[in-house]
Amino acid sequence: MGEDQRLELRQGQRLILSPLLQQSLKILQLPAIELKEYIDEELEKNPVLETAEREPELPAAEKDDGSLDIEKLAEHFAKEGSGPDTYEERERGKKPDIDYENLAHTRYSLEEHLLFQLHMSDIPEDELKVAEYLIGNINEDGYLLVSVEEAAEKAGVPVETGVKALAVIQGFDPTGVGAINLRECLKIQLKAKGLEATLSYKLVELYWEEFEKGHLEVIAEKEKIDIKNVYKAIEVISKLEPKPGLEVNDSEVRYIVPDILVEKDENGSFRISLNNEGVPFLKISKFYREMSQKANITLEEKKFLKDKFSSAVWLINAIGQRKKTLLKVTAAIIEAQKDFLENGTDYLKPLALKEISEKIGMHQSTVSRVTAGKYVQTPKGIFPFRFFFNVKIATGEGGPCVASRAVKDAIKNIIEEDKNGNMSDSKIQIVLGELGFKVSRRTVAKYREGMKILPAIKRKILGKMKGGSLQ
Structure with a gap:
């Protein structure tokens, strides 16, 4: 690989990413609003970067060793290109309008954030069971x-399993979560920063x-110190x-801007496009490109411009790769959840991150990065990408599997229709x-508790009180 792109193995065989590769991974993770902020910062820092009216296409500009051909790309990005931002036959027609009225309707809770990370983790079923209770x-x-x-005890597993x-x-984001007190919270954060051998940790x-x-x-x-x-x-x-x-559980409603827009076209097919609204396109300054090729500039000036060109090319390329990856992943998800988009939550299918990564030939960690914290606007509303990934629940011997979300919705509907509070977990x-959902009573209780719905006896008491609530 090229020098800037290199992965290095340091002492202890720890993988070290170069700064530019770290930048590429960061950009892959950024949702639309944060990407705009990041680009604005880069425009301030790098004089050879300029905004463009249209998006530059990404040419094949890799060397045999996999590194980027900086000179070729710098020349290309000095011209304003145009890049389609829809999947398949991109930008044939008008992009779908963003549903601004519903942008504030989604609150991303800490519990959702932790459960999403949990269900993306490859841990045994007994650990998963107790972890869900802990997160709740x-x-x-x-x-x-x-x-x-x-x-x-609640999950019916050994204490050792609970400890695991x-x-x-405690390894999830945000760092420090899951501590029993402030002291443990600080220790977790210091450990995560690699500061166990410091005086701060000793304190x-x-x-x-x-x-x-x-x-x-x-x-x-x-x-014995100062x-x-x-x-x-x-x-x-x-x-x-x-x-x-x-950091996650903000008390204020967050305004969600979708990264992906999905609409149904006149032929009944789903059309996917990237939401570029507010995110500037970039190009490389022709002025500085021409200056770098002049014979009368100093070696110091030439080196400065070369470094800035390299940084700019990497940024533009990383943004382009983010777009391609996001569209590819979304297309696979939409294909898998087409029935949901047509008919609603009851038709949401079980889907694992691994299935999508295998389908599109991408590493699971890449799919996780590109979907984390991002939203998609569909004909059924605005959803976080994690909404489409669901645990499988068997419906009976030899029967099909359904998504856990469909079971939760069914439980909620049953309880909402039970005005007198007579529906115990066993009856549910x-x-x-x-x-058609074959689940255990314990699963019913777990999902009910996860939705913060009271047990039957308490619902019955509240039902007799004026203004009683299920919550």
């Missing part, structure tokens, strides 16, 4: 409200009581997040069986 008992600040022992499940959750691990009481001189004396070092360690801790859940299980 994490508050909006990101702290765990139950003990591992209680969670394991919690370790998985939390060994000197928590002194730290809380402000007895900094005592810490300095015990460690108190200035203690202050520096505290400064590191002060930059950590004491309430990690708030029977009704689900009549509807």
Whole structure:
């Protein structure tokens, strides 16, 4: 691979990504709004970058070793090209309008964020069961409200399994989530930053009581160090997040801008397009391109321009690759969930990230990156990409599998129709069986609790009270 694109193996065989490859991975993950902000920052930093009226096409400009041909691409991107932004026969007609009225109707909760990461994890079924219970008992600040022992007992698994499940959750984003108290939360964050061997970690691990009481001189004396070092360690801790859940669990409604627009054309086919609204197209400045080719510029100026051209080419190429990947992944998802788009939630099929990655020949981590935190506008509404990935639930021996979301919707509908609060989990299980969903009573209880719906006896009491609620 080229020098800028290189993957390196350092001591301990740890994979190191070059800065430009890290940039490419970051761009792949950015949703539309954040991509616009990132591009605006790059336009400020890099003088050879300019906005273009139309999108440049990506030519085949790779060398035999897989690196980018910077010179060829810099020359190409100095011209304004036009790139289609729909899948297949792109930009044949008018792009679908964005449904602005519904942009604020989606709130991305911490629980949803954690469950999505959990269901993308490859962990045993017993760990998955207790992990779902643990996530359901994490508050909006990101702290765990139950003990591992209680969670394991509720899930009917050994405590050791609960410990493993919690370790998985504590590795999720946002860092620090799943801790039982502030001390553990800070330790998780310091570990994630690789700071276990620092004084900052010692303050939390060994000197928590002194730290809380402000007895900094005592810490300095015990460690035989200058108190200035203690202050520096505290400064590191002060930059950590004491309430990690708030990064996701914002109390305000978030305005969601879809990255992908899906509409049905006159032939009844679904047409997919990228939402480029507000995201500037980029090109390389002809002025600086011509300047770099002049004989009278200094070596220092030539090196400066070469570096800026390289950075600009990588950025434009990374944005183009993000688009191609996003369209390809979306097309596979839409194909798999076509029945849902035609008929609604009851027709949502079980779908795993692995199925999509295998179908399009892409690594599972790439599919995960490009779909995380992004939304798609469909004829049925605006949905996060994670909505389309569902756990399989068997409907009976030899019968088809259905998506867990369809089972949850059925449970919710049954309870909403039960005005008197008579439908216990066992009765709901029977009704689900009549509807074709063969699930256990425990599964009914788990899904009901996950939707924060009270058990039958409490619903019955609330039903007799004025203004009673299912929630």
